Amino acid sequence: MTTPATLDVVAIGNAIVDVMAPCADAKIAELGLQRGGMTLVDTERAQQLYDAMGPAREISGGSAANTLAGLAALGAKCAFIGQVAEDQLGEVFAHDIRAGGIAFDTPAREGNPPTARCLIFVSPDGQRTMNTFLGASQFLPADALNVDTIASAQVLYLEGYLWDPEEPRAAMRRAIAASRDAGRKVAFTLSDAFVISRHGDDFRDLIANGQIDILFANEGELAALTGEDDCDAGIAKLTPNVPVLVVTRGAEGAVAVVDGVRAAVPAEPIAKVVDTTGAGDLFAAGFLFGHVRGLAPETCLKMGAICAAEVISHYGARPEADIAALVSEATA
Template identity: 75%
Template sequence: MTDSPDQPRYDVIAIGNAIVDVMAPCEDALIEDLGLAKGGMTLIDTARAEELYAAMGPAKEISGGSAANTLAGMAALGARCAFIGQVADDQLGAVFSHDIRAVGVDFDTPKRKAEPPTARCLIFVTPDGERTMNTFLGASQFLPPAALDEALIASAGILYLEGYLWDPEEPRSAMRRAIEVARETGRKVAFTASESFVIDRHGEDFRALIADGLIDILFVNETELASLTGETNFDAGLDALKDSVPVLVATRSAKGAVAIASGERAEVPAEPVAKVVDTTGAGDLFAAGFLTGHAREESLERCLKMGAICAAEVISHYGARPEADLQALVVGA
């Protein structure tokens, strides 16, 4: 049967960084000694990656990447998902490919034979659960438009794009083409801003996408909202964007989240967590819950609630992929 806008093969197809996370607990003193910006995400080169890895304590390797984490959460909720991202033909590339397929996400992007190696993110987690990320983008920043399966993009109800991947030239071109394909086939486009530094570098592009009506669902956190709009007041920032994006979703960490769609505003508090162990992936899993609800045509408040539940689960343990039964948590809430 041929896919149609009313009968997509996938709920969501995402384009993002294919990264393996290397995570280790540490004390605040090590963050200071290494000159890291606590709680932030810094892009690093090969030499810095080797230096930081040598300074880490016992580490755990977990496949990550923002959009890939979101799809892992969606798959855990029963959504049908596919991923487009670039790995190298190396050990970590094999790890990433295995892990994302093992959670039920289709992934068929051809591996890159040349250098650099598969991307990795070195994550230092302090006792308060804050994560300090240092990302070596490696092969992920060489995703070319030619690697896109345009029929695959057309077969998904929602195309989800990761702002982090807008920085390198090749994947930025690939995502622009993917947006064209989604628009030509009547699909929705969702976009996560990812980090304020990305907006600082590419805010003009993002604001143009919004002004041109190319973004249907926009995810930002409180800081990113301010960077994108220039408004330091949260509500003023929402007001600046609410009429330009059909669905605007803004998260506020412990203060919960707000969504505005077609004049309707919904807000939910953060879900209670016994102990915050690691905030890695909180925004990614929030998007997983929200997008799954949206794909199922749940109410705006219910979408937010699903996002909050998924975010709470992932910050209760190390790693950016869910460990508990998300479907059971969502159904029971």
């Protein structure tokens, strides 16, 4: 018999501090960056790009951590597992996530490399070009996992970005086993097409073997995973093995297929897109918040769309407005 869950969601992801600055597209091209993409960089490149940035803001980030920030703001009980270093940015990250009401007890790592940071160049239209130095986050060991915490959560949420380094990949496999042994659900966000290009076979195996209960993807990631350029064809290819599939489609809204039943919502209207950083993360937050409460798929999608619209209306990947009030008003 499965014991009652005491947490809604526990997530494993990169513990990153975002460094964000506005930037003209011409400058992005001059720096040799892929506009709108995410590129992993080493220490030297990170310093070069940081020196090239204009006035910047430092905001705690990381995909899964952003999703938890949204979930906690909506009223969910959450915990985060991720690796920081014993340095200033590590303290910033730990303070920010705990201040949001999220449990975080992963011990900080001594010595180098330093805490991860993501250098984000924001175009005038709000598009973000991300350059990530993974630092300490890529050294999350399996023995840092609190298996009891994982077993106590309704959903284990895994960040695809963190699948790339060897140590956290092993930790996430152990977490999947712990979650499934406890009779819980495993959610996975594909994160980026480049991750799929490196580890798509792993993801396809997890899906084929029934290890993923909830899968989040955008259209590009869906195509990379399935080999189908047509969104509907990609959805049809995955749904037999994924109980809950959620596909975000930017301005065209989002689709969910839950136990074979399809639902869709349009994107929420917004006066101006300021920064798209975190849009998918906050969409996942809204959807998961509804899902763990047993709400209808259409309502879960609507909640996700509201949260995504809020976060793209300002700089930063974490909500600034009262998203609980926004969601409550729109779904009443």
